[in-house]
Amino acid sequence: xxxxxxxxxxxxxxxxxxxxxxxxxxxxxxxxxxxxxxxxxxxxxxxxxxxxxxxxxxxxxxxxxxxxxxxxxxxxxxxxxxxxxxxxxxxxxxxxxxxxxxxxxxxxxxxxxxxxxxxxxxxxxxxxxxxxxxxxxxxxxxxxxxxx
Amino acid sequence: xxxxxxxxxxxxxxxxxxxxxxxxxxxxxxxxxxxxxxxxxxxxxxxxxxxxxxxxxxxxxxxxxxxxxxxxxxxxxxxxxxxxxxxxxxxxxxxxxxxxxxxxxxxxxxxxxxxxxxxxxxxxxxxxxxxxxxxxxxxxxxxxxxxxxxxxxxxxxxxxxxxxxxxxxxxxxxxxxxxxxxxxxxxxxxxxxxxxxxxxxxxxxxxxxxxxxxxxxxxxxxxxxxxxxxxxxxxxxxxxxxxxxxxxxxxxxxxxxxxxxxxxxxxxxxxxxxxxxxxxxxxxxxxxxxxxxxxxxxxxxxxxxxxxxxxxxxxxxxxxxxxxxxxxxxxxxxxxxxxxxxxxxxxxxxxxxxxxxxxxxxxxxxxxxxxxxxxxxxxxxxxxxxxxxxxxxxxxxxxxxxxxxxxx
Numbered sequence: 001x002x003x004x005x006x007x008x009x010x011x012x013x014x015x016x017x018x019x020x021x022x023x024x025x026x027x028x029x030x031x032x033x034x035x036x037x038x039x040x041x042x043x044x045x046x047x048x049x050x051x052x053x054x055x056x057x058x059x060x061x062x063x064x065x066x067x068x069x070x071x072x073x074x075x076x077x078x079x080x081x082x083x084x085x086x087x088x089x090x091x092x093x094x095x096x097x098x099x100x101x102x103x104x105x106x107x108x109x110x111x112x113x114x115x116x117x118x119x120x121x122x123x124x125x126x127x128x129x130x131x132x133x134x135x136x137x138x139x140x141x142x143x144x145x146x147x148x
Numbered sequence: 149x150x151x152x153x154x155x156x157x158x159x160x161x162x163x164x165x166x167x168x169x170x171x172x173x174x175x176x177x178x179x180x181x182x183x184x185x186x187x188x189x190x191x192x193x194x195x196x197x198x199x200x201x202x203x204x205x206x207x208x209x210x211x212x213x214x215x216x217x218x219x220x221x222x223x224x225x226x227x228x229x230x231x232x233x234x235x236x237x238x239x240x241x242x243x244x245x246x247x248x249x250x251x252x253x254x255x256x257x258x259x260x261x262x263x264x265x266x267x268x269x270x271x272x273x274x275x276x277x278x279x280x281x282x283x284x285x286x287x288x289x290x291x292x293x294x295x296x297x298x299x300x301x302x303x304x305x306x307x308x309x310x311x312x313x314x315x316x317x318x319x320x321x322x323x324x325x326x327x328x329x330x331x332x333x334x335x336x337x338x339x340x341x342x343x344x345x346x347x348x349x350x351x352x353x354x355x356x357x358x359x360x361x362x363x364x365x366x367x368x369x370x371x372x373x374x375x376x377x378x379x380x381x382x383x384x385x386x387x388x389x390x391x392x393x394x395x396x397x398x399x400x401x402x403x404x405x406x407x408x409x410x411x412x413x414x415x416x417x418x419x420x421x422x423x424x425x426x427x428x429x430x431x432x433x434x435x436x437x438x439x440x441x442x443x444x445x446x447x448x449x450x451x452x453x454x455x456x457x458x459x460x461x462x463x464x465x466x467x468x469x470x471x472x473x474x475x476x477x478x479x480x481x482x483x484x485x486x487x488x489x490x491x492x493x494x495x496x497x498x499x500x501x502x503x504x505x506x507x508x509x510x511x512x513x514x515x516x517x518x519x520x521x522x523x524x525x526x527x528x529x530x531x532x533x534x535x536x537x538x539x540x541x542x543x544x545x546x547x548x549x550x551x552x553x554x555x556x
């Protein structure tokens with residue numbers, strides 16, 4: 001049997017997504033779209049004078065996995081440097097494809113490790129990573145990204 | 149009252165016997181692809197085990213036998229859709245390739261700037277994009293017949309779009325995402341009245357009702373083998389011989405030529421002119437076996453059983469609060485698309501999968517339909533004649549479970 005996908009943390013973030021709003025004064029933003037399932041979201045980042053992530057938010061529509069993942073991403077990124085955000089992006093990417101086992105390998109994922117079982121649901125991996133790919137596109141100054 | 153011995157029929161489909169996560173498979177994704185009966189599996193296996201050879205080439209025994217079996221399948225297709233001649237039956241990779249063939253071979257060589265092509269809002273992407281490409285190539289204009297809130301083709305709007313500029317009307321017979329059965333005979337007659345040709349996308353219709361291309365009087369009709377209990381990788385293009393005769397080759401290579409020399413080549417006769425390269429021999433033979441199987445059961449009994457399934461499914465699912473059925477045409481097949489308030493279709497699909505239930509979730513390659521209903525996606529249960537009311541009840545229970553997970 002596969003690990004339970006819909007854990008309480010994920011269901012809770014789906015029901016009450018954090019930082020779920022449009023940001024009009026964002027430093028960087030990008031649009032993410034998954035044409036396969038119609039998940040569609042925008043990610044906004046605002047940097048302070050020290051180039052720390054002062055605020056990060058998202059909006060859009062999608063399944064519980066994509067929404068909870070984006071919500072938890074915003075909570076994890078606040079106050080971090082762009083370098084740290086990129087480290088988390090790569091670690092999260094490795095986590096959802098099953099390359100990083102949070103129980104045996106070092107990581108900085110903290111609560112994001114709740115997505116560790118998602119590699120067992122291949123069709124849902126792109127749902128979990130949509131917010132992160134959109135963040136990555138924003139930081140790379142690409143305006144749109146699509147995951148399939 | 150049942151019109152079919154469904155329990156006996158289910159034994160013909162070994163795939164129905166598998167367990168998913170320890171639970172019996174409930175396969176309700178027949179609009180995506182149908183399961184294969186033993187007779188199809190055996191026909192394909194027999195060819196691959198004892199009959200392997202290429203067709204239309206060798207003089208040796210196996211090649212002659214393979215050619216006979218292959219051409220026998222063509223006869224079966226001709227009979228199944230009541231075409232006049234075998235020259236009108238072209239084997240392709242699937243409905244998608246058949247549509248592209250017509251758009252590029254007929255359309256690109258016949259249509260001119262300002263000519264018009266009519267499709268509908270409920271088309272599958274495969275009956276939209278080939279025409280968009282053709283329009284870009286020749287400067288033709290694509291017109292779209294709207295649908296109403298039940299998901300029905302609005303015939304009056306169609307008539308308004310028809311004009312002397314209309315050259316091609318390409319319409320889906322049965323909608324894969326809504327289940328709507330379109331009035332294709334009336335659509336064809338109205339188009340012919342204006343001098344336009346009509347192509348019918350019968351990908352879903354082919355497993356739902358007996359198709360008679362002569363009675364319909366369609367100019368082209370396409371379907372895929374795997375949606376009528378046959379193998380993947382094979383499809384059919386039916387075209388009226390008089391139209392196909394004047395069409396140039398679509399792909400070129402072996403089998404489609406008569407003579408080749410470096411000053412030029414001449415092309416083979418119908419239907420081979422449109423069958424370049426070695427075809428999907430085992431799959432074509434398997435398709436022949438599938439059509440025999442469908443005929444042996446008969447559309448009348450299958451349809452009556454599926455009408456009962458549709459009525460039961462509609463009733464049971466409608467009782468779930470927050471569930472909205474998308475596609476409520478007065479004439480529809482056993483396809484039930486729906487949304488559940490508070491549960492995204494993808495989450496629903498994953499949770500019912502844990503119960504062994506296979507449904508499709510997403511836009512079903514019909515994004516304009518989703519846009520019309522203002523939703524990103526639906527869940528879809530598509531029922532075949534081997535499904536049972538009990539299986540629909542398993543789906544309903546699984547939906548209730550998904551709602552509980554999401555407190556919806």
